Amino acid sequence: MSLKPSSETDLIQSLFAPLARGHSGAFGLTDDVAYLAPSTLGQIVTQDQVIEGTHFLLSDPLDSVAKRLVRRNLSDLIAKGARPSAAFLSLAWPKSRSRDGIALFAAGLGQDLQDLCDNCPLMGGDTSTIEGPLVASLTMMGSPTATTGQPILRSGAKAGDILAVTGFIGDAWLGLQTRLGVLSTNGLEGCAAFAMAPYPPPLAFAPIVAAYANASLDVSDGLLGDGLQLARSSGLGITIDLATMPISQEALKWVARQASPAAAVLDLATGGDDYQCLMAITPDRFRALQAKARDLNVAVSAIGRFEAGQGLRVNHNGAPVDLPAQLGWSV
Amino acid sequence: MSLKPSSETDLIQSLFAPLARGHSGAFGLTDDVAYLAPSTLGQIVTQDQVIEGTHFLLSDPLDSVAKRLVRRNLSDLIAKGARPSAAFLSLAWPKSRSRDGIALFAAGLGQDLQDLCDNCPLMGGDTSTIEGPLVASLTMMGSPTATTGQPILRSGAKAGDILAVTGFIGDAWLGLQTRLGVLSTNGLEGCAAFAMAPYPPPLAFAPIVAAYANASLDVSDGLLGDGLQLARSSGLGITIDLATMPISQEALKWVARQASPAAAVLDLATGGDDYQCLMAITPDRFRALQAKARDLNVAVSAIGRFEAGQGLRVNHNGAPVDLPAQLGWSV
Numbered sequence: 001m002s003l004k005p006s007s008e009t010d011l012i013q014s015l016f017a018p019l020a021r022g023h024s025g026a027f028g029l030t031d032d033v034a035y036l037a038p039s040t041l042g043q044i045v046t047q048d049q050v051i052e053g054t055h056f057l058l059s060d061p062l063d064s065v066a067k068r069l070v071r072r073n074l075s076d077l078i079a080k081g082a083r084p085s086a087a088f089l090s091l092a093w094p095k096s097r098s099r100d101g102i103a104l105f106a107a108g109l110g111q112d113l114q115d116l117c118d119n120c121p122l123m124g125g126d127t128s129t130i131e132g133p134l135v136a137s138l139t140m141m142g143s144p145t146a147t148t149g150q151p152i153l154r155s156g157a158k159a160g161d162i163l164a165v166t167g168f169i170g171d172a173w174l175g176l177q178t179r180l181g182v183l184s185t186n187g188l189e190g191c192a193a194f195a196m197a198p199y200p201p202p203l204a205f206a207p208i209v210a211a212y213a214n215a216s217l218d219v220s221d222g223l224l225g226d227g228l229q230l231a232r233s234s235g236l237g238i239t240i241d242l243a244t245m246p247i248s249q250e251a252l253k254w255v256a257r258q259a260s261p262a263a264a265v266l267d268l269a270t271g272g273d274d275y276q277c278l279m280a281i282t283p284d285r286f287r288a289l290q291a292k293a294r295d296l297n298v299a300v301s302a303i304g305r306f307e308a309g310q311g312l313r314v315n316h317n318g319a320p321v322d323l324p325a326q327l328g329w330s331v
Numbered sequence: 332m333s334l335k336p337s338s339e340t341d342l343i344q345s346l347f348a349p350l351a352r353g354h355s356g357a358f359g360l361t362d363d364v365a366y367l368a369p370s371t372l373g374q375i376v377t378q379d380q381v382i383e384g385t386h387f388l389l390s391d392p393l394d395s396v397a398k399r400l401v402r403r404n405l406s407d408l409i410a411k412g413a414r415p416s417a418a419f420l421s422l423a424w425p426k427s428r429s430r431d432g433i434a435l436f437a438a439g440l441g442q443d444l445q446d447l448c449d450n451c452p453l454m455g456g457d458t459s460t461i462e463g464p465l466v467a468s469l470t471m472m473g474s475p476t477a478t479t480g481q482p483i484l485r486s487g488a489k490a491g492d493i494l495a496v497t498g499f500i501g502d503a504w505l506g507l508q509t510r511l512g513v514l515s516t517n518g519l520e521g522c523a524a525f526a527m528a529p530y531p532p533p534l535a536f537a538p539i540v541a542a543y544a545n546a547s548l549d550v551s552d553g554l555l556g557d558g559l560q561l562a563r564s565s566g567l568g569i570t571i572d573l574a575t576m577p578i579s580q581e582a583l584k585w586v587a588r589q590a591s592p593a594a595a596v597l598d599l600a601t602g603g604d605d606y607q608c609l610m611a612i613t614p615d616r617f618r619a620l621q622a623k624a625r626d627l628n629v630a631v632s633a634i635g636r637f638e639a640g641q642g643l644r645v646n647h648n649g650a651p652v653d654l655p656a657q658l659g660w661s662v
Contacts, residue, residue, distance in 0.1 A: 044366055045455060088378045
């Protein structure tokens with residue numbers, strides 16, 4: 001099927017084939033399939049989509065939409081200890097949008113695959129039209145950095161492990177609120193820009209996850225909900241101290257301006273789309289992990305503790321925090 | 332993200348996790364990624380989507396929609412000489428459709444992965460909602476059956492090769508016309524049913540492609556256009572004799588009822604979605620291929636010839652046929 005009769009092939013050749021970067025198994029995006037050469041450690045595979053109206057706004061610049069798509073997938077791979085090796089794109093392009101928009105989308109895709117994914121090639125996919133919103137799905141294969149080849153799962157946490165997280169939590173949510181008009185952009189300019197396409201830790205963090213984390217996932221549905229996922233998958237309970245949750249200067253000032261700072265921090269902890277790594281770490285290995293991460297300019301904060309039992313307890317400076325009924329997008 | 336808050340995990344566990352069939356690398360669809368073990372021959376990867384309003388009708392039964400999705404991908408793998416080994420599904424489910432519909436979709440998906448794909452496991456994916464039409468994208472990995480591991484490409488045809496095709500051409504197009512109300516279903520009952528989810532040759536045909544075909548693709552955009560693709564990719568021209576194109580009894584009778592049988596056959600040859608294998612075969616190997624295929628109950632017909640030069644010439648019983656401006660969906 002085609003965007004317009006006669007145009008799908010042209011479109012793929014002009015906009016997407018360059019993103020194959022000459023990788024021999026991509027056949028220049030002129031064939032129906034790609035070939036992935038044998039891998040000694042196997043492959044780690046993730047697949048995520050972005051849907052207009054669900055994951056991004058109609059008004060979002062299309063290069064940012066493509067970057068969000070790449071980063072949703074990339075953050076999964078990094079959190080599992082893998083580095084991207086091949087990408088496949090399914091694109092359902094609205095008939096109401098221009099072809100120039102596809103060029104902008106492809107540019108954003110190419111830039112992120114180059115800059116954030118170490119020139120990961122686009123090796124195939126499918127492009128078609130839709131009478132409706134834009135839908136893009138990316139399948140990303142990753143090379144494991146663990147010597148076993150296995151991904152770091154959600155289920156490996158042990159009682160007593162530290163819950164640790166990279167970067168800052170909440171900027172993506174704050175930025176989204178400004179873009180939805182719920183909050184003023186005033187004082188949240190950085191968050192507003194960041195929220196278009198939040199970025200995960202750098203690729204070089206993947207082997208650190210593989211070497212140090214007992215369990216790991218990327219924060220996509222909200223810190224609290226995702227923390228509970230790690231605990232549940234590992235058959236444990238978890239306590240999180242919101243006062244230790246790392247937040248940016250902008251977020252810190254925003255929290256200070258709120259009538260209830262505690263409620264504000266809770267909003268940040270349940271907002272989602274942070275794309276940071278949330279990990280279970282053996283306590284006596286935490287300092288070494290932190291030092292390794294610091295060499296990459298990645299901050300790692302200890303924010304909680306896994307324990308025998310089940311469920312999530314949240315404190316703020318020692319005082320228990322009442323939890324909302326809805327912890328995040330999918331918990 | 333989720334279909335409804337709290338429901339994505341339940342949905343995946345109840346409807347899709349069984350389709351992982353206990354494959355260890357799928358982690359029961361409880362994690363963010365899948366693990367594919369090392370493969371000695373590498374992997375052949377395809378990705379195709381089905382979009383409501385573009386590839387299927389709003390009124391199509393949802394199990395048929397899922398089957399169409401599987402078969403679009405499966406026909407690519409078979410035509411390249413590969414057998415499916417893992418599948419990943421991105422599903423954008425309309426908010427206006429019921430959850431029961433997802434169960435029907437999952438049932439169709441599971442049935443085809445079992446019956447047509449030798450129990451290929453569903454190993455991951457992404458499920459979300461859309462304010463618009465249903466979109467589903469499948470990424471399918473395949474195990475090569477060629478000893479080199481390489482897929483049979485579009486570009487390997489040689490001057491003098493026979494153009495050969497499996498099965499029948501045109502039933503899917505005829506069936507679609509009945510479903511669109513353009514043609515009466517009277518006398519085309521078989522085509523009407525077949526068109527919901529046309530099926531490709533059986534899996535066992537993949538090693539025959541790998542052993543015999545110099546070039547191959549699946550007929551998805553129309554026989555003539557796809558034949559021209561093979562020729563172009565191989566730097567050759569091609570002549571196709573429409574009188575030798577294999578058509579079903581129903582299609583034969585329909586052609587005979589038309590004012591211009593030649594024009595009717597041309598419609599069948601440009602309709603698309605046939606999912607059959609179209610191959611370039613060295614002439615002195617054709618009989619052996621045909622015999623191997625016959626053992627699988629797969630008919631293989633010789634319908635044309637590759638030649639030095641370029642372009643497509645179409646004859647019908649020796650007389651040249653004028654070609655339409657539009658040969659198929661994407662040529």
